[in-house]
Amino acid sequence: MSFASTQFLVFFAALFLLYYTIPQRHQWKLLLAGSLIFYWFAGWWCLIYIGVTTVTVCLTARKIDSLAQAQEAWFQAHRDTLSKEERKAQKARDKSLRFRWLLACLLLNFGILAVVKYTNFVLGNVNAVLALFGSGQLPAVSMVLPMGISFYTFQTTGYLIDVYWRKVPAQRSLGKFALFATFFPQLIQGPISRYGDLSRTLYGEHPWNAQQIAMGAERVLWGLAKKLIVADRLAIPLRTLVSSPEEYSGVYVLAVIFLYAVQLYADFTGGIDITIGAAQMLGVQVTENFVRPFFSKNAAEYWRRWHITMGTWFRDYLFYPMSVSKPILKLHQRCRNRFGRFGKHVSVHTCSLILWFVTGVWHGASWNFIVWGLLNGIVIIVSQEMEPLYDKFHARFPSLKGSWGWDLVQVLRTFWLMGAIRVLDVYRDVPLTFRQLGSVVTGFRPQVLWDGSFLELGIGAGDWLVAAAGGGAMLVCSLLGRRKPVRERLLDHSPHLAWGGCVLLVLLTLIFGVYGIGFDATQFIYNQF
Amino acid sequence: MEELLSILREIHPDVDFETCTTLIDDQILDSIDIVTLVAEIGDAFDVEVPPEALVPENFNSAKALWAMIQQLDEG
Amino acid sequence: MKKTIGTAVLWCGILCAALWLLNALFLPKYMSRVPEGALIAEYYKETAGHDVVFIGDCEVYENFSPDLLWREYGIPSYIRGSAQQLIWQSYYLMEETLKYETPKVVVFNVLSMKYGEPQSEAYNRLNLDGMRFSRQKLAAVRASITQEESFLSYLFPLLRFHDRWGELTGEDVTYLFHRDIVSDSGYLMNVQVRPAEDVPQGRPLANYEFDPVCWDYLDKMADLCQENGVQLVLIKAPSLYPYWYDQWEEQIEAYAAQRNLPYLNFLARTEEMGIDFSTDTYDSGLHLNLYGAEKLSRWFGDWLTQNCPVEDRRGQEPYESVWQEKSAAYAARKARLEAEWSGSNPAE
Numbered sequence: 001m002s003f004a005s006t007q008f009l010v011f012f013a014a015l016f017l018l019y020y021t022i023p024q025r026h027q028w029k030l031l032l033a034g035s036l037i038f039y040w041f042a043g044w045w046c047l048i049y050i051g052v053t054t055v056t057v058c059l060t061a062r063k064i065d066s067l068a069q070a071q072e073a074w075f076q077a078h079r080d081t082l083s084k085e086e087r088k089a090q091k092a093r094d095k096s097l098r099f100r101w102l103l104a105c106l107l108l109n110f111g112i113l114a115v116v117k118y119t120n121f122v123l124g125n126v127n128a129v130l131a132l133f134g135s136g137q138l139p140a141v142s143m144v145l146p147m148g149i150s151f152y153t154f155q156t157t158g159y160l161i162d163v164y165w166r167k168v169p170a171q172r173s174l175g176k177f178a179l180f181a182t183f184f185p186q187l188i189q190g191p192i193s194r195y196g197d198l199s200r201t202l203y204g205e206h207p208w209n210a211q212q213i214a215m216g217a218e219r220v221l222w223g224l225a226k227k228l229i230v231a232d233r234l235a236i237p238l239r240t241l242v243s244s245p246e247e248y249s250g251v252y253v254l255a256v257i258f259l260y261a262v263q264l265y266a267d268f269t270g271g272i273d274i275t276i277g278a279a280q281m282l283g284v285q286v287t288e289n290f291v292r293p294f295f296s297k298n299a300a301e302y303w304r305r306w307h308i309t310m311g312t313w314f315r316d317y318l319f320y321p322m323s324v325s326k327p328i329l330k331l332h333q334r335c336r337n338r339f340g341r342f343g344k345h346v347s348v349h350t351c352s353l354i355l356w357f358v359t360g361v362w363h364g365a366s367w368n369f370i371v372w373g374l375l376n377g378i379v380i381i382v383s384q385e386m387e388p389l390y391d392k393f394h395a396r397f398p399s400l401k402g403s404w405g406w407d408l409v410q411v412l413r414t415f416w417l418m419g420a421i422r423v424l425d426v427y428r429d430v431p432l433t434f435r436q437l438g439s440v441v442t443g444f445r446p447q448v449l450w451d452g453s454f455l456e457l458g459i460g461a462g463d464w465l466v467a468a469a470g471g472g473a474m475l476v477c478s479l480l481g482r483r484k485p486v487r488e489r490l491l492d493h494s495p496h497l498a499w500g501g502c503v504l505l506v507l508l509t510l511i512f513g514v515y516g517i518g519f520d521a522t523q524f525i526y527n528q529f
Numbered sequence: 530m531e532e533l534l535s536i537l538r539e540i541h542p543d544v545d546f547e548t549c550t551t552l553i554d555d556q557i558l559d560s561i562d563i564v565t566l567v568a569e570i571g572d573a574f575d576v577e578v579p580p581e582a583l584v585p586e587n588f589n590s591a592k593a594l595w596a597m598i599q600q601l602d603e604g
Numbered sequence: 605m606k607k608t609i610g611t612a613v614l615w616c617g618i619l620c621a622a623l624w625l626l627n628a629l630f631l632p633k634y635m636s637r638v639p640e641g642a643l644i645a646e647y648y649k650e651t652a653g654h655d656v657v658f659i660g661d662c663e664v665y666e667n668f669s670p671d672l673l674w675r676e677y678g679i680p681s682y683i684r685g686s687a688q689q690l691i692w693q694s695y696y697l698m699e700e701t702l703k704y705e706t707p708k709v710v711v712f713n714v715l716s717m718k719y720g721e722p723q724s725e726a727y728n729r730l731n732l733d734g735m736r737f738s739r740q741k742l743a744a745v746r747a748s749i750t751q752e753e754s755f756l757s758y759l760f761p762l763l764r765f766h767d768r769w770g771e772l773t774g775e776d777v778t779y780l781f782h783r784d785i786v787s788d789s790g791y792l793m794n795v796q797v798r799p800a801e802d803v804p805q806g807r808p809l810a811n812y813e814f815d816p817v818c819w820d821y822l823d824k825m826a827d828l829c830q831e832n833g834v835q836l837v838l839i840k841a842p843s844l845y846p847y848w849y850d851q852w853e854e855q856i857e858a859y860a861a862q863r864n865l866p867y868l869n870f871l872a873r874t875e876e877m878g879i880d881f882s883t884d885t886y887d888s889g890l891h892l893n894l895y896g897a898e899k900l901s902r903w904f905g906d907w908l909t910q911n912c913p914v915e916d917r918r919g920q921e922p923y924e925s926v927w928q929e930k931s932a933a934y935a936a937r938k939a940r941l942e943a944e945w946s947g948s949n950p951a952e
Contacts, residue, residue: 506619
């Protein structure tokens with residue numbers, strides 16, 4: 001069920017009321033039951049997939065944890081009898097035993113993810129190659145993606161690796177672990193929580209806390225408003241613009257870049273607001289996933305502020321382990337002395353490119369995502385390599401650095417650059433995207449911006465105004481909320497202001513939201529990943 | 530310790546590593562620096578820095594780094 | 605703590621009030637356009653009871669003149685008709701009407717037997733939004749909604765009509781809490797003349813059987829009338845199309861005989877009534893105009909007087925004063941519409 005549906009509202013209201021009436025020690029069990037029901041709605045067969053992942057990860061983590069404890073006990077008992085070298089060797093042996101368990105479980109779970117997500121992509125590419133040689137075709141397999149598989153696979157394997165690294169203790173209770181894997185607010189589109197973060201509040205007893213509940217509810221409302229008023233409204237002209245790219249080239253492509261940035265931001269952060277707000281209403285604290293990403297001054301910063309939990313997952317569980325692995329260290333040694341400054345970075349950049357390739361693949365099984373990922377990686381690498389140049393530039397114009405105007409230039413540059421790369425997942429076709437981007441220069445007809453052409457894209461002037469007002473409100477709230485969220489600031493002023501804001505938000509969403517007959521409720525974009 | 534400081538200075542000549550304790554928290558060291566550092570440390574002190582050691586607590590100050598190296602060397 | 609609860613209650617109150625206001629504001633008013641939408645709700649303004657109640661689709665509210673039935677026969681009547689009223693909507697309207705009064709005769713037009721499933725969202729809204737909140741309304745909604753409609757939007761019409769924010773007009777404010785009367789006892793008057801010319805024959809159908817659901821509801825109607833001691837009269841209005849097939853006629857005739865109900869097919873009696881489709885229809889034979897409707901009503905008034913337990917209530921209060929007012933409004937409306945029509949058609 002989609003967050004923006006009456007079905008979900010009813011489901012959540014019932015769960016919420018029950019949650020605060022049953023004895024507090026049973027609250028987590030109710031959450032688990034609710035999560036399973038939520039998942040059941042996506043199709044009972046999905047429960048098989050998430051069930052396999054939950055059970056295998058939980059048991060493997062327990063096994064690794066027990067092994068580690070036994071090894072540790074043995075080690076403590078025999079510590080004094082061993083030399084330093086023997087100690088190191090023993091530790092390495094112990095670790096490799098644990099690693100085998102880890103590897104088996106990771107292979108299984110990433111294997112499932114790969115099969116359901118990438119089979120057809122691989123088959124399609126194999127067929128393309130076969131066609132070159134004029135031989136027969138493999139049939140496509142019909143496979144429906146279990147809901148949230150990319151998210152729960154990452155969340156549970158992250159936990160498993162943390163247990164292997166001994167950062168967190170293994171969760172002995174299968175039920176509690178299942179709740180971590182299936183916690184419904186974040187099942188559809190993340191954030192990808194860490195066990196160490198989520199477990200702090202997930203299993204505890206939560207007494208009624210009016211302030212927390214009110215803050216959470218307001219955040220849910222805000223998320224719904226962003227999604228229903230801005231995102232779903234802008235989705236309509238975007239669909240038109242993308243459905244006939246030949247017709248809408250040139251300046252329209254700039255519009256696609258801009259509108260998609262706003263639309264995706266409103267949709268994705270709206271969904272995350274609902275997730276975090278709903279969890280907060282249940283007393284559970286979920287990690288933030290966005291920190292005003294469009295104010296970033298460069299690509300690397302942007303990726304520290306956009307879809308944060310995904311970025312840190314890839315950093316901690318892929319980038320770092322890869323970077324300190326033996327082959328990469330060897331590569332580092334070899335290049336360091338040969339190619340000067342750049343040589344020192346060869347190994348890191350290699351890891352970066354692999355990281356971004358995988359990030360692209362994770363987003364979707366198609367070439368546009370792979371190119372999208374690699375482009376992000378390349379932009380980050382180039383900007384890192386250009387740092388000496390920047391330093392020289394700033395040495396010439398010392399007053400620029402840190403000035404308001406220069407910050408703005410950087411922010412705008414990053415916004416448009418990341419936006420231009422992002423349209424790859426709008427057009428979903430690599431050559432087409434580049435043709436479109438090229439047409440900005442070759443077919444530049446700025447008059448369509450004011451000759452009324454934008455009123456024929458599926459929404460009228462009134463709707464554009466509403467979208468603009470909504471986008472503006474998002475911008476203002478985002479700026480006002482830098483130190484403290486706006487809803488908390490309102491409450492500090494006066495409870496009447498906070499309540500008034502809430503009521504206004506409900507009414508505005510009901511009136512200006514895009515829902516019901518005549519509007520196709522668009523699913524949250526990140527559902528597909 | 531002196532050897533570690535010289536490695537650090539080579540990466541960022543402009544930082545006072547002897548006193549700074551927020552190398553990660555203030556984003557003085559980015560991921561490239563961290564990975565370069567691990568490679569250099571591995572060479573210089575003959576230790577393997579495992580990925581699980583790549584946490585802010587170990588990289589926030591030269592002192593913390595040094596403690597990590599010694600612990601890894603202890604076995 | 606007390607203060608917090610007070611604030612919460614206050615603002616929840618404000619929210620409810622605002623929602624109620626918005627619901628009223630966004631609901632289409634059907635005053636200057638699509639007056640059919642205002643028909644169902646008008647019934648609740650009636651002050652005197654009725655001996656005859658018509659239930660059905662446009663073939664009742666465009667074809668019968670309750671005013672003539674009063675003027676010439678002293679029969680107080682009302683038409684609970686609405687556009688493309690489906691048979692389950694008719695049934696629940698009948699059930700609802702019987703909560704308010706027990707007429708002597710209920711007349712049901714059988715054309716809607718041809719629709720076995722919900723047809724269109726727009727007609728659903730026209731037919732259901734006007735009903736007062738009741739068990740019958742909920743049941744009618746449940747039976748009527750199409751795949752893409754939500755039940756909730758019938759309880760809170762704002763959920764359906766919120767996207768009218770761009771087209772709200774002064775009319776929506778003027779008629780926030782009241783409506784003008786658009787009909788004459790449920791009759792939507794039309795005085796225009798557009799002769800029926802080539803009336804197409806019905807195309808052969810693959811299946812002439814009425815849907816079992818429709819039979820169920822017709823049965824329920826007959827049972828309901830029987831329980832309440834009301835005479836149910838089945839009719840087929842004299843509209844040339846939608847085409848009424850002989851096979852359909854046979855089924856209804858058989859049913860009426862079996863349940864011992866009178867069934868009048870006016871299509872076969874137009875000559876007897878003196879209806880002339882070159883002057884008595886306003887849309888080439890789909891519906892009668894005022895002149896046709898009065899001819900039909902006169903014939904039906906005769907028939908009612910002879911065959912049903914109705915009495916001449918002229919001179920009886922409260923009927924007399926209520927209908928005097930109604931007749932005056934009817935005459936005024938007729939004069940105004942005729943002036944408008946001849947004004948727009950100076951050649952005639």
